[in-house]
Amino acid sequence: MNEPLNPFPIYGYFGPAYFCNREKETDAIIASLKNGRNITLYAPRRIGKTGLIHHVFHHLGKKWNCVYLDVQESFSFKDFTNSLLEATLNAVSKNKTLLKQFQDWLLMLRPVMSANPHSGSLQLEVDFASENQQRTTVKEALKLLDSFGPGVIALDEFQQINSWDVDSVSIEGWIRSEMQQLKNLRFIFSGSQYHLLSEMFNSAKRPFYASTQAASIGKIPTEDYSAFIRNLFKNYNRKISSNEVNQILNWADGNTYNVQLLCNRVFSKTKKEATQELIDSSILEIYAENKLSYMALSTSMSKYQWQVLTAIALEGKVYQATSKEFITHHKLGSSSSVLRALEFLTSRELVYQYLEDNGRAYYEIYDIILMRWLQKK
Ligand SMILES: Nc1ncnc2c1ncn2[C@@H]1O[C@H](COP(=O)(O)OP(=O)(O)OP(=O)(O)O)[C@@H](O)[C@H]1O
Ligand SMILES: [Mg+2]
Structure with missing residues (x-):
């Protein structure tokens, strides 16, 4: 796993050393997956859903094929199908035998393949002739992945399927029935739009009703975050007092992204010891960067x-x-x-x-x- 440039990354997952707590949540999700239960993960924005999914993947270990897909980036069912193939290809790429099997099947679809020059990850695009062909492809890809042993597919920001150009309830029904035929594959559906996700999974009229176990995450407890921050400063030979840490946590209102954002700034400015002035100037920088968009918001x-x-x-x-x-x-x-x-x-x-x-x-x-x-x- 790559080292982050700063011990308080503001995107991406860099392993347990840079990830605070979430032990109970991680254990609960892993126990569900290992016992064949699918998960719906709810939380407000920027609390740490995506990070938690990657943390769970990390702890599941090598035996599991872990596929992560941000459904928000799929504007249509066709995009989704391509992204699912791409994510699956990258997930199995660490195992040569599985990679070969998956690639052999994939080549029949005549994809255009390339490697991302920045991340090195594999990219692909298939020009599907019809929605039917997309459904058959997803079905076959899932069946193949299922035959590879235990696996999990995380569909992050899953509520996005409501905005596709196809009837989303029929897609839900179809995914649900496909899911039921898989022996080794589990699913994590996650998102921040609570009302949309809750309608999908908790309404008796909808296909996903009662098919998943709900999990939700909230703010990381102040004491845990505080100890974590002080420790990371210490590991990098820098100091921060608990008073200053509390100020950061208060300002950020415990919201994970905002804590990370401010810590990232303060850390980068700290030579030996974080001071009040460094925190204040970091906050002012953050305001200055957002000011234009807030002004535009006020006129909207x-x-x-x-x-x-x-x-x-x-x-x-x-x-x-x-x-x-x-x-x-x-x-x-x-x-x-x-x-x-x-x-x-x-x-x-x-x-x-x-x-x-x-x-x-x-x-x-x-x-x-x-x-x-x-x-x-
Ligand atoms: N437990 C944690 N410890 C440290 N950093 C974390 C933790 N959880 C998340 N982060 C970091 O906080 C930021 C926001 O987390 P993440 O993207 O996981 O939130 P999210 O709930 O998926 O947000 P969104 O709603 O925007 O998708 C990221 O930079 C992530 O690396
Ligand atoms: Mg997210």
């Missing part, structure tokens, strides 16, 4: 919607958006206008409704950097 909605967004940012968490205190404090007018604005902001994924363990729901700005930026204005 009404003044009132922006006002509601700012009010939520200032509060941090809003339990009752229609309460008198919230409305009068931020001069928002009527509760029905607040609700309409909230509906708009939620549909644009600017505001997210979170559930606490005790079942209480609250609204928070989805993008924590935007939240912090609005708070400081």
Whole structure:
């Protein structure tokens, strides 16, 4: 596995040394896969779903063929079919015998193949004549992979299939029935659009109903993340005090991506010991980089919607958006206008409704950097 340039990578997976915690979640997912249960993995954006999938792959070990596919990058069923073939080819490429078998089958489809000059991974494209041919190809590829022994296919951002040019419910039904014929292959469906995924997997009317086990991940506990960050600084002969680490975790609101982003900056500026000034200047840099897109965002909605967004940012968490205190404090007018604005902001994924363990729901700005930026204005 490659070493990251900075011990706090902001994309990609670089092995357990750079991955904090998630032990229970990893064990639970592995136990499910080993016992023949498929998984649906839910979490809000940038909490660490994709990282966790790769971490699970790492711990499953060499016996498993692990195929990862970001369905968000497939704009049609044809793209998906090609990406699945490509991902499978790369997954089996570490085993010469399997690679040969898969390639021999693949060559019958007359693919255009190349190697990515940057990553070295194999790329391919097949020009399918019909949707039927795509279905047959996926079926055969899965059957072949299944015959290779234990395997897992992770379909990340799976809700994307709803936007394809084919009837997505019929595709769901078809994937479900194909899945049932496989002996050794398990599936992980993951995504951040909870309502879309939940409708697919929890509605009795839909093909995937009751076919998977739900798993969800939340923020990494503060103590664990704090120890992890201090340790990594130490391993690289640098120091950071727990006070400074807490400040980073607070600013990032525990959101994994934002913690990584700020740690990455602070680490890169630290010669011996991280200081308050380094943290402040790193935060200012992050604001400066995002400022233009936030300005554009403000002009893409009404003044009132922006006002509601700012009010939520200032509060941090809003339990009752229609309460008198919230409305009068931020001069928002009527509760029905607040609700309409909230509906708009939620549909644009600017505001997210979170559930606490005790079942209480609250609204928070989805993008924590935007939240912090609005708070400081
Ligand atoms: N447990 C972890 N420890 C350290 N870094 C992590 C951890 N989990 C994720 N990351 C890092 O945090 C960032 C966001 O994680 P990831 O991309 O896995 O989130 P995601 O939930 O898949 O996001 P998205 O919704 O955008 O797809 C990445 O840079 C990833 O490397
Ligand atoms: Mg992801």
